[in-house]
Amino acid sequence: MLGEIRGEVRFKEPLSFHTSLRMGGFADIFVVPQDVDDIRHALLFAEREQLPVAVLGGGNNLLVRDRGVRGVVLKLEGCLGRAEFHGEEAVAGAGVSLSSLIREAAALNLGGIEALVGIPATVGGALAMNAGTADGNIGDFVSAVYFLHPDGSIGEFKPGSGTSYKQFYAPRGAVLVGCRLQLHRRPLPEIQKDIKQRLKGKKSTQPLALASAGFIWKNPGTDLATKLIEKAGLKGKRINGAEISAKHANFIVNRGGAMAADVLALMEITRERVHAQFNIYLEPEIRVLGE
Ligand SMILES: Cc1cc2nc3c(=O)[nH]c(=O)nc-3n(C[C@H](O)[C@H](O)[C@H](O)COP(=O)(O)OP(=O)(O)OC[C@H]3O[C@@H](n4cnc5c(N)ncnc54)[C@H](O)[C@@H]3O)c2cc1C
Numbered sequence: 228m229l230g231e232i233r234g235e236v237r238f239k240e241p242l243s244f245h246t247s248l249r250m251g252g253f254a255d256i257f258v259v260p261q262d263v264d265d266i267r268h269a270l271l272f273a274e275r276e277q278l279p280v281a282v283l284g285g286g287n288n289l290l291v292r293d294r295g296v297r298g299v300v301l302k303l304e305g306c307l308g309r310a311e312f313h314g315e316e317a318v319a320g321a322g323v324s325l326s327s328l329i330r331e332a333a334a335l336n337l338g339g340i341e342a343l344v345g346i347p348a349t350v351g352g353a354l355a356m357n358a359g360t361a362d363g364n365i366g367d368f369v370s371a372v373y374f375l376h377p378d379g380s381i382g383e384f385k386p387g388s389g390t391s392y393k394q395f396y397a398p399r400g401a402v403l404v405g406c407r408l409q410l411h412r413r414p415l416p417e418i419q420k421d422i423k424q425r426l427k428g429k430k431s432t433q434p435l436a437l438a439s440a441g442f443i444w445k446n447p448g449t450d451l452a453t454k455l456i457e458k459a460g461l462k463g464k465r466i467n468g469a470e471i472s473a474k475h476a477n478f479i480v481n482r483g484g485a486m487a488a489d490v491l492a493l494m495e496i497t498r499e500r501v502h503a504q505f506n507i508y509l510e511p512e513i514r515v516l517g518e
Contacts (some may be wrong), residue, residue, distance in 0.1 A: 228268050228272035229256075229268070229272050232258060232261075232268050233261045233265055234258065234260045234261035234265045234306065235257075236256065236257070237257040237258075238257070239254075240300070241253045242254055242291040242296065242300070246283075246287075246289050247287045247289075247439065248289070248440045248485075249438045249481055250291070250485055250486060250490070251290065251293065251295065251487050252292060252293050252294045252517060253296075254281075254299075255297050255298060255299075255300075256298065257302065258299060258301050259305065259306065260301060261306060262307070263404055266375055266402055267379040269299055269301055270375065270377055270379055270402070271379055272299070278298035280298060280377070281296055281298065281299070281301070281517075282351070282402055283301065283352075284321070284322075284348060284349035284351045284352025285348055286304075287352065287440060287441060288352065288356055288440050288441050289514050290487055290491070290513050291487060291517050292487045292488075292491075292515065292517035293487045293488055294517065296516055296518070301402065303321050303349060303351050303402075304324075305322050306321075307321045307351075307404055307405060308320055308323050309323065310327075310332075312331070312332065312335055315337060315409065315410050316409060317332060317337070317407070318405065318406075318407050319406060320404065320405045321349060321354070321402075321405055322349050322350070323349065323350045324347075324348070324349060325346055325347075325349070325353050325365075326345075328340075328350065328408075329343065329344060333415055333418040333419065336414055336415050336418075337410040337412065337413065338412075338417070338418040339368065339409070339411035340363075340408065341422060342359055342360050342364075342367075343358065343359060343363070343365060344421075344422050344425040346358050346441075347441075350405070351402075354369070354406060355397070355403060356514075368408045368410075369406050369407065369408055370408070371383055371384065372403060372405075372406045373404050373405045374402060374404055375402045376398065377400040432474070432475055433475050433478065434472040434474040434475060434480050437472070437480040437482065438481040439478045439480045439481070441512070442477045442513070443478065443479050443512060444456075444497070444510065444511060445509070445510045445511070447508075447509060447510070450505075453475055453476045453477040454476075455501045455507060455509070456471065456477065456497055456501065457476045458504070458505075459500040459501050460500075461476065461496070461497055461500060464493065466489040466492050467489045468489060469481060469486075469492075470493075479493055479494075497509065
């Protein structure tokens with residue numbers, strides 16, 4: 228079945244090449260599918276061999292442990308990478324980058340999803356995380372989500388009850404393959420102005436020049452995780468090459484040579500300290516993968 232895949236199949240692929248934190252061990256079997264059929268072949272192979280499957284989009288919210296990932300890792304960035312526009316609706320494949328979707332829509336005077344500007348993501352990864360900002364999450368704009376069940380059949384999901392804060396309730400083991408997004412007519416110059424302002428805001432508050440994976444923790448209730456970490460005196464705390472960002476305490480940056488174990492140790496200290504001081508348990512936003 229792996230032989231039927233038209234995309235790429237690699238063995239012992241370092242996942243540090245495929246994650247924004249630039250760390251983590253290798254994937255036993257790494258598949259870059261070319262189309263939905265390739266994904267099906269990979270899923271059926273994994274099912275037959277009883278291997279676990281992990282899906283990677285752009286790897287922008289992932290911490291891969293140092294001993295890597297057993298089984299099959301499917302990398303969807305670049306696969307299913309087309310978006311089409313019909314009236315005020317976009318139909319986007321899971322591998323489309325969010326930024327190019329926003330840009331392509333804007334060129335057609337279609338906006339409405341500017342809240343998602345500056346989030347490094349594939350559409351699939353953004354859906355899986357219900358990525359967004361204070362002004363809206365991707366789930367707010369989606370009218371349908373398509374996915375593959377582990378047995379290779381296609382399913383469709385209507386929004387509404389399917390998303391919540393940083394979460395999308397797809398069936399277990401489903402691979403998201405695309406979605407429909409509702410846009411609105413908006414003049415290009417207005418969209419461009421909005422995008423510029425949002426990017427400027429991000430740049431001034433987030434450590435964008437260093438390798439990171441976005442927010443490490445979900446905001447607990449109405450509290451901001453970054454404020455709790457700051458008050459716990461952990462801003463700038465470093466273990467080897469990993470550092471709780473001095474610019475934004477809800478980021479951990481890789482200053483060079485950091486291991487996943489260093490990041491996990493910083494997370495443990497943060498969780499303990501914030502709990503001891505504020506009686507609040509922080510819940511990770513970042514997804515941790517592997518051994
Ligand atoms: C500098 C920086 C700034 C960021 N700012 C924000 C922000 O403002 N708001 C925000 O919400 N996030 C932010 N993030 C985090 C990240 O960009 C988002 O979580 C994004 O949605 C991750 O998309 P991805 O394609 O990289 O997914 P990945 O990191 O590859 O995967 C994330 C999760 O989604 C799953 N997944 C990915 N694709 C699929 C698929 N097709 N089917 C099923 N599951 C899938 C993975 O298994 C994993 O569990 C930021 C990250 C960085 C590095």
